Amino acid sequence: MRRFWTAALLAAWLAGGCASSSNNAGPTTAPQGQAISVSDLPTAVVAAFTAEHPYDKIHDPRQITDSNGSTRYILPYTRPDGSEGSLTYAPTGESLSGY
Numbered sequence: 001m002r003r004f005w006t007a008a009l010l011a012a013w014l015a016g017g018c019a020s021s022s023n024n025a026g027p028t029t030a031p032q033g034q035a036i037s038v039s040d041l042p043t044a045v046v047a048a049f050t051a052e053h054p055y056d057k058i059h060d061p062r063q064i065t066d067s068n069g070s071t072r073y074i075l076p077y078t079r080p081d082g083s084e085g086s087l088t089y090a091p092t093g094e095s096l097s098g099y
Contacts, residue, residue, distance in 0.1 A: 033064035033074065044093030045073050052087075052095070055080050072096055 038046070038058050049058065056077045064072050076086045088096040 033062035036061055036063050041073060041075075042091045042093070045075070045089045045091065048089060048093035048095065049075055049077075049087065053077060053079075056085075 038061060040063075041058075041061055046058075049056075056079050058075050058077050060076050062074045064074060066072070071091050073089045073091070074086060075089065076084065078084050090096055
């Protein structure tokens with residue numbers, strides 16, 4: 001009888017832990033910077049992205065101007081399989097991944 005209750009409690013604990021952890025995605029933050037269109041991106045940025053990700057599609061790019069006056073572009077993108085990613089570029093097309 002003791003094994004039954006131990007197993008029942010363990011199963012309930014595991015089921016409850018899995019259910020609550022799937023909804024715990026953490027806090028979401030609004031994108032920073034100014035929203036711009038893909039056509040407003042510098043040619044060097046689009047060329048660098050296209051060279052690295054020829055089949056991926058950019059959506060909702062953002063231009064960020066830092067306090068020191070430097071500009072960077074955040075490019076969220078969607079891969080052909082539907083997964084998403086995001087990259088950061090300098091206006092010259094230099095990748096700032098890890099920024």
